[in-house]
Amino acid sequence: MRPLSPPPAAVLALARDQEGLDTTAQCEAAGMTRTRLARMARQGRWVRVAPGVYDTDPVPVDHRERRDLFDHRRSWSAWRAVLALGPTAMPVGQSALVFHRVRGLPVRITPEGSVPGSARLPREVAVVRQYDPTTPTVQVAGRRVPTVLHALAQAVPTLDRRHAVAVLDNAVHQGLITRAQVEQAHDLARGRRGVERTHDWWRLVDGRAESPLETAVRLECVDADVPPDDLQRVLVDSRGTFLGRGDMVWRLPDGRWFWIEADGSEVHAAPAALYADRRRQNALVADGGVVMQRVTGRDLHGPADLGRQVATRLRNLGWLPGQPLPETPSTLRARDPYR
Numbered sequence: 001m002r003p004l005s006p007p008p009a010a011v012l013a014l015a016r017d018q019e020g021l022d023t024t025a026q027c028e029a030a031g032m033t034r035t036r037l038a039r040m041a042r043q044g045r046w047v048r049v050a051p052g053v054y055d056t057d058p059v060p061v062d063h064r065e066r067r068d069l070f071d072h073r074r075s076w077s078a079w080r081a082v083l084a085l086g087p088t089a090m091p092v093g094q095s096a097l098v099f100h101r102v103r104g105l106p107v108r109i110t111p112e113g114s115v116p117g118s119a120r121l122p123r124e125v126a127v128v129r130q131y132d133p134t135t136p137t138v139q140v141a142g143r144r145v146p147t148v149l150h151a152l153a154q155a156v157p158t159l160d161r162r163h164a165v166a167v168l169d170n171a172v173h174q175g176l177i178t179r180a181q182v183e184q185a186h187d188l189a190r191g192r193r194g195v196e197r198t199h200d201w202w203r204l205v206d207g208r209a210e211s212p213l214e215t216a217v218r219l220e221c222v223d224a225d226v227p228p229d230d231l232q233r234v235l236v237d238s239r240g241t242f243l244g245r246g247d248m249v250w251r252l253p254d255g256r257w258f259w260i261e262a263d264g265s266e267v268h269a270a271p272a273a274l275y276a277d278r279r280r281q282n283a284l285v286a287d288g289g290v291v292m293q294r295v296t297g298r299d300l301h302g303p304a305d306l307g308r309q310v311a312t313r314l315r316n317l318g319w320l321p322g323q324p325l326p327e328t329p330s331t332l333r334a335r336d337p338y339r
Contacts, residue, residue, distance in 0.1 A: 014030075022054050023054075037054065074098050078095035078099060080111065090114045094159070101174075103166070103211070104168075105163060110158060114128065114131050152185040161198075169215045173207045210232070218231070221310055225311065226311045226314050226321075229323060233246045246261070253319070257290050260294075293310070
């Protein structure tokens with residue numbers, strides 16, 4: 001059998017921009033025939049993952065070796081949905097947030113798309129939504145996408161509490177919306193199916209959270225009636241020297257701080273980060289002004305209740321809510337982007 005020549009460069013370049021995916025129409029426009037596409041699939045070079053959509057990477061998406069695997073899964077799912085729905089399709093809801101690179105969504109998103117008229121696809125490929133065609137949109141990666149404000153209004157009612165607050169936190173943290181616009185998104189969401197259970201969630205938004213893990217840990221503490229006294233707090237030693245910025249802190253009666261450091265694997269797993277974290281923690285503990293607890297995503301899913309653990313530890317340390325917080329030394333305020 002005559003070996004296949006490599007796909008056209010234009011096809012491969014397009015796939016790189018679409019999480020490895022191409023459509024039949026895109027391939028034909030670049031000079032590939034349907035016969036050649038079928039042969040690529042039969043030989044296991046490409047995989048047909050939806051009607052008219054091929055994955056140029058034959059390795060199943062869940063088994064790929066990528067540092068950004070979770071983000072890749074989400075983006076792959078969002079792209080597969082809009083490509084399967086056709087060139088006029090628009091990612092909406094959770095898929096729109098993926099296009100806007102908002103973090104905090106579940107690993108397995110609900111792939112959502114909207115098209116003029118009607119369309120049907122297997123639910124695992126795309127949930128087809130009908131949205132007001134006058135919804136404001138912007139261009140992202142060559143597609144019309146609802147604005148972040150409208151995408152949040154569409155997506156939050158479809159999420160659980162943890163992921164809903166996480167995406168709102170992250171949108172504010174990235175500067176994609178302002179804190180005031182959270183209420184606008186809430187107003188836009190009113191009347192949507194599922195929004196009734198979310199009304200208390202919007203008030204929990206705090207854009208100082210630097211990762212979805214920090215949001216999740218904070219919610220655990222809120223539920224245990226020990227909300228942090230401050231987030232992203234600049235901490236100093238007894239001489240006023242900068243020691244670090246605490247993800248979540250509680251002021252103790254003896255003047256010390258109880259500090260929770262949320263270790264997301266994407267930031268803290270690299271060797272350089274591990275060494276830097278260890279040096280910083282040693283300095284903090286040696287000074288005696290900080291009691292530190294480090295948590296990871298595993299602590300949220302373990303048999304013990306993280307919020308109750310933190311509450312017990314704080315009670316043992318004598319913490320009481322409403323303690324006055326000292327001012328950050330003026331010479332160090334430049335290190336604190338949140339004040």
